[in-house]
Amino acid sequence: MSKSLFQKVWDAHAVRTLANGQTQLLIGTHLIHEVTSPQAFGMLRDLALKVAMPHRTFATVDHIVPTDQFAEPFADPLADAMIKELRRNCAEFGITFFDRSTGKQGIVHIVGPEQGITQPGTTIACGDSHTSTHGAFGAIAFGIGTTQIRDVLATQTMALGRLKVRRINVNGRLRPGVYAKDVILHIIRILGVNGGTGYAYEYGGEVFDRFTMEERMTVCNMSIEGGARAGYVNPDETTYAYLKGRPYSPKGAEWDAAVSRWRSFASDPGCSYDDVVTIDAADIAPTVTWGINPGQGISINERVPDPKTVSGDERTSVEEALAYMKLQPGAPIKGTRIDVAFVGSCTNGRLSDFQEVARFLKGRKVAAGVKAIAVPGSQGVGVLCAELGIDRVFRDAGFEWREAGCSMCLAMNPDKLVGDQLCASSSNRNFKGRQGSPTGRTILMSPLMVAAAAVTGTVADAREVFAVADR
Amino acid sequence: MALAKITSVSGRAVYVPGNDIDTDRIIPARFMKCVTFDGLGEFLFYDVRKNADGSDKAHPLNEARFKGATVLLSGLNFGCGSSREHAPQAIQKYGFRAVVAEGFAEIFFGNCTTLGIPCLVAKREDIARIADAVNANPQLEVTLDLDAREIRFGGQVVKATLRETDRDALVNGRWDAIGELLEGRAAIQAAAARLPYLAA
Numbered sequence: 001m002s003k004s005l006f007q008k009v010w011d012a013h014a015v016r017t018l019a020n021g022q023t024q025l026l027i028g029t030h031l032i033h034e035v036t037s038p039q040a041f042g043m044l045r046d047l048a049l050k051v052a053m054p055h056r057t058f059a060t061v062d063h064i065v066p067t068d069q070f071a072e073p074f075a076d077p078l079a080d081a082m083i084k085e086l087r088r089n090c091a092e093f094g095i096t097f098f099d100r101s102t103g104k105q106g107i108v109h110i111v112g113p114e115q116g117i118t119q120p121g122t123t124i125a126c127g128d129s130h131t132s133t134h135g136a137f138g139a140i141a142f143g144i145g146t147t148q149i150r151d152v153l154a155t156q157t158m159a160l161g162r163l164k165v166r167r168i169n170v171n172g173r174l175r176p177g178v179y180a181k182d183v184i185l186h187i188i189r190i191l192g193v194n195g196g197t198g199y200a201y202e203y204g205g206e207v208f209d210r211f212t213m214e215e216r217m218t219v220c221n222m223s224i225e226g227g228a229r230a231g232y233v234n235p236d237e238t239t240y241a242y243l244k245g246r247p248y249s250p251k252g253a254e255w256d257a258a259v260s261r262w263r264s265f266a267s268d269p270g271c272s273y274d275d276v277v278t279i280d281a282a283d284i285a286p287t288v289t290w291g292i293n294p295g296q297g298i299s300i301n302e303r304v305p306d307p308k309t310v311s312g313d314e315r316t317s318v319e320e321a322l323a324y325m326k327l328q329p330g331a332p333i334k335g336t337r338i339d340v341a342f343v344g345s346c347t348n349g350r351l352s353d354f355q356e357v358a359r360f361l362k363g364r365k366v367a368a369g370v371k372a373i374a375v376p377g378s379q380g381v382g383v384l385c386a387e388l389g390i391d392r393v394f395r396d397a398g399f400e401w402r403e404a405g406c407s408m409c410l411a412m413n414p415d416k417l418v419g420d421q422l423c424a425s426s427s428n429r430n431f432k433g434r435q436g437s438p439t440g441r442t443i444l445m446s447p448l449m450v451a452a453a454a455v456t457g458t459v460a461d462a463r464e465v466f467a468v469a470d471r
Numbered sequence: 472m473a474l475a476k477i478t479s480v481s482g483r484a485v486y487v488p489g490n491d492i493d494t495d496r497i498i499p500a501r502f503m504k505c506v507t508f509d510g511l512g513e514f515l516f517y518d519v520r521k522n523a524d525g526s527d528k529a530h531p532l533n534e535a536r537f538k539g540a541t542v543l544l545s546g547l548n549f550g551c552g553s554s555r556e557h558a559p560q561a562i563q564k565y566g567f568r569a570v571v572a573e574g575f576a577e578i579f580f581g582n583c584t585t586l587g588i589p590c591l592v593a594k595r596e597d598i599a600r601i602a603d604a605v606n607a608n609p610q611l612e613v614t615l616d617l618d619a620r621e622i623r624f625g626g627q628v629v630k631a632t633l634r635e636t637d638r639d640a641l642v643n644g645r646w647d648a649i650g651e652l653l654e655g656r657a658a659i660q661a662a663a664a665r666l667p668y669l670a671a
Binding site for chain 1: 489490491493495496499500501503504505506507508518519523547548551552553554555556557559574576577578581582585586634635636637639640643645647648649651652653655656658659662663665666667668669671
């Protein structure tokens with residue numbers, strides 16, 4: 001019987017059925033970070049348990065690190081206590097920690113792929129909802145809570161119900177100036193922020209076939225914003241080429257055996273899905289959010305909704321969002337003044353994100369009054385950007401070039417909005433207060449759209465600002 | 472350690488209206504700079520409950536008449552966003568023992584079950600009826616019956632649903648899976664041996 005990748009990976013990792021009907025699922029790779037793991041280690045100690053597979057557990061520090069200067073102790077004593085606690089836990093339980101001194105530190109969802117830890121046909125868990133990122137490699141990757149981190153630490157398994165699978169085809173070719181970020185914002189806009197509840201999303205079609213691994217990661221990253229617990233792309237030659245030669249990738253004869261195993265996990269042609277959605281790439285434009293969840297998006301040339309034109313529940317939501325965002329009903333989004341521009345995060349903090357912006361940013365200047373920051377997702381990304389002179393392009397344009405971390409995506413570090421500042425952001429969430437000020441406002445968009453906003457001081461169409469079609 | 476069999480929750484209720492109430496709203500990220508979950512209750516819904524100077528905003532949880540409520544009522548897609556267990560921990564430490572909503576985000580829902588917090592799904596009009604009743608009489612006792620899959624209040628009864636695996640775990644006292652997961656040690660070793668990438 002033909003099967004989807006999800007079914008194959010699930011079946012290969014199913015240990016047994018639990019009394020309540022859930023599956024005890026083996027988690028091959030466990031990624032941990034400083035925010036959601038300390039309590040789990042505390043629970044482990046309370047139960048006098050050890051880490052079942054320390055060699056399959058990897059740690060890094062990302063959420064709380066200052067990106068302007070890393071010097072320890074951190075100015076924030078709470079943040080300093082968290083990094084020390086992670087260091088202690090990793091040392092005590094024999095876990096590899098990609099600490100700053102290793103040169104491999106960064107956002108957990110950037111470090112895993114970069115090190116070759118994220119591999120096809122595997123299961124991955126991490127106490128962070130954007131763990132879905134790793135699905136780009138044909139892994140099934142789950143964001144989990146702290147008690148489940150304890151479960152995975154103690155047993156390398158967790159209790160989970162099988163998900164349904166929705167195949168999402170994006171056919172045709174993306175137009176110039178339209179990026180992976182626009183694809184996922186478009187998908188969430190169509191299917192809704194809870195449309196994926198109960199599903200894993202399998203992304204495919206010509207657009208995904210052509211996408212680089214980094215583009216696939218951007219889309220899979222935001223699966224959770226559409227309510228899907230996991231999202232993945234079937235592994236192919238692009239996947240294997242990316243993984244070849246990375247520190248944790250198989251070597252020598254093991255490489256060929258691994259590729260052959262990985263290949264066998266791809267969804268069989270003709271396998272059945274619980275749902276199929278097909279999207280024409282030509283319908284996707286540069287997309288920006290106007291509201292307070294990632295599903296509240298429009299293309300750059302549309303107007304924000306007018307509550308008068310919608311009814312019931314939706315009207316209440318639109319009114320609440322517009323009031324928070326301080327946007328006028330029915331106004332064009334283009335031209336909205338911004339205060340801050342942020343390029344970075346686990347969604348868009350990889351080499352290709354900075355590379356693409358640098359192509360167009362050269363010779364341009366950040367508008368007066370705009371604070372613009374660029375934050376590589378890992379030390380590795382930072383080094384590559386420096387080698388290629390990308391950091392210089394950003395600095396010359398007036399961006400602050402920072403060190404690796406989650407930075408302004410979630411405001412657990414010094415990078416925060418102030419008051420009701422409006423931020424053009426390449427991150428993944430525009431929730432109320434997400435970027436650190438209870439009244440701060442976020443507009444999600446692709447990195448190049450952030451650059452366009454930075455140089456014009458307004459929400460702008462990058463295709464016009466940078467004459468994208470002519471390049 | 473035997474876990475409580477959670478077959479019902481009874482208590483006073485409070486309605487926090489809205490759809491897509493995300494985990495950043497339930498517990499803003501800055502309060503996650505901690506290495507234990509102690510004390511998170513006071514930061515529940517902090518930015519929608521408090522002004523910058525610490526004074527109260529208009530919010531149902533700030534109303535004296537709803538103090539001591541143990542059942543939280545809300546709208547669609549409650550708990551969307553991050554996987555932070557800090558959100559259900561804050562809800563539990565504030566004093567809530569159950570949540571009733573039109574729908575829940577998946578990771579949040581699972582985290583709640585694992586903490587023994589039943590998350591029941593009810594229809595919008597039924598949640599509105601419960602909300603009307605408790606707003607009229609905040610002392611009203613609301614009972615969530617996980618066996619009968621219904622909610623009873625002031626002589627009225629409405630239907631409620633709960634994913635069967637989670638309902639089973641709650642009513643049979645196996646909502647914290649660690650004991651059962653540990654019992655599977657031999658099966659874990661066997662399954663791991665079949666997967667080359669797990670070799671030490």
